[in-house]
Amino acid sequence: MVEKLKDYFKKHLSSGPKAISAVMLVLAILTVVICSMRKTIIVSIDGKEQKITTLSSTYKSALSNNNIIVGPKDKAIPSLDSKVEKGAKLSIKKAVNVNVDADGKQLTIQSAEDSVEKMLEKEGIGLKEFDKVTPSKDAALKDGLKVAVVRVETKEIKETKPIDYATVVKKDDDMEQGTKKTVQEGQPGEKETISKVVYENGKEISRKLVSETVKKNPVEKIVAMGTVGVYTPSRGGKVTYKDSIRMRATAYTSSYADTGKGPGDAAFGITATGTVAKRNSNSYSSVAVDPRVIPLGTKLYIEGYGYAVAEDTGGAIKGNRIDVYFNSSSEAENWGVKWVNVYVVK
Known part of the structure; x- marks a missing residue:
């Protein structure tokens, strides 16, 4: 710049001694002014440093004059609009x-x-x-x-939920086995729950029960289940029973050979319960049992024999044995010895 001023003064001003002296003085002053305006600063870009010399008053123009581009998201300390200080350090972090x-x-x-x-x-x-x-x-x-x-969000969710009712089955000794009847209809209860629910980006990821309050208790459903067994004899009809026993069945009569009592004996034909031994194919007949197994007076239905009453006992009738009564020895002999199902009549 100083050399350009020298050339300008030579072309346009007089070349006399005084003029030359004046020009030299001006140039000297300009040189001093320019030197005082020049500043050397350190520019650090992402930790990489370089020195630049500038006459610019702001860091922005100093960088521009040195072809150093700063993007809109780059970060500079101090601010690019601040005044340039001699020997200062400008730190730039690139985005x-x-x-x-x-x-x-x-x-x-x-x-x-x-x-x-x-x-x-x-x-x-x-x-x-x-x-x-x-x-x-x-x-x-x-x-x-x-x-x-x-995004994590937590909410407390209040809900009303039903409470399932229980079904209770009760035995009914007045109903046939395999049949059932609803005695009481069940009704669901109601409860109020409060749950802590965690969402991530709007999607539920966990749920924890905080509290539960019963608003209405459920009513249990009661079902009666029949316990009475049903046996269908080959001759037709049906027999309802509450128990059945597999027994060894023999037969006897009122004869002396079977009872040890003759026709002239006062106890002839009389059972242990004091009744007269009988065979009644259309009603109840007399049978002898072990009272420890079948109590006396129990009404029975015997497979192949029919209805009977436990009225008698016998010395050989012990445990699961039964002795069925016939009016004649021939009938007793025809019966023989067999295993039968004995039903305790309901």
């Missing part, structure tokens, strides 16, 4: 590209912030207390970093 997945959006963000948290805050992506961030909020930014924000 990097960060991929952010948040609130259902895929964003590519340029940022020169120091951490993930500061970057999100700068971009207006606020975080609530329980939100999750990957990587961690204090992780440093780097080019190509992928950041995921998971």
Whole structure:
């Protein structure tokens, strides 16, 4: 610049001694002024330093004059609009590209912030207390970093739910086995529950029961189940019974050979219960039993024989044995010895 001024003065001003002296004085003053305006500063870009000399008054123009480009998201300390100080250091952090997945959006963000948290805050992506961030909020930014924000929300959900009723089965000795009847209809109860539900990005991930209050108790359903057995004899009809026993059956008569009593004996033909022994094919006949197995007076139905009453006992009738009565020895002999089902009549 000084040389250009010299050439200008030579062409346009007189070349006399005084004029030359004046020109030299002006040039000297200009040189001093220019030297005082020149400043050398250190520019650090991502830690890499370089020195530049500038006459610019602000850092922005100083960088521009030295072809140093600063992007809109780059971070400079001090501010680029501040006044250039001689020997000062200007630190520039270049913005990097960060991929952010948040609130259902895929964003590519340029940022020169120091951490993930500061970057999100700068971009207006606020975080609530329980939100999750990957990587961690204090992780440093780097080019190509992928950041995921998971919104975490907790709600208390109040619900009214039914309470199932129980079904109770009770035995009914007045109903046939295999039949049932509803005695009382069941009614569901009602309860109020409060659950703590956690959502991540709007999707439920956990549910924990906080409280449960019964508002209405359920009414149990009662079903009567028949216990009375039904036997259908080959001759027709049906026999209802409450128990059955498999027994060894023999036959006897009122004869002396069977009872040890003759026709002239006062006890001839009399059972242990004091009744007259009888065979009645259309009604109840007399049979001898072990009272420890079948109590005397019990009404029975004997397979192949018919209805009977336990009225008699016998010295040989012990345990699961029964002696059926016939009017004649021939009938008794025809009966012989056999295993039969004995039903205790209901």
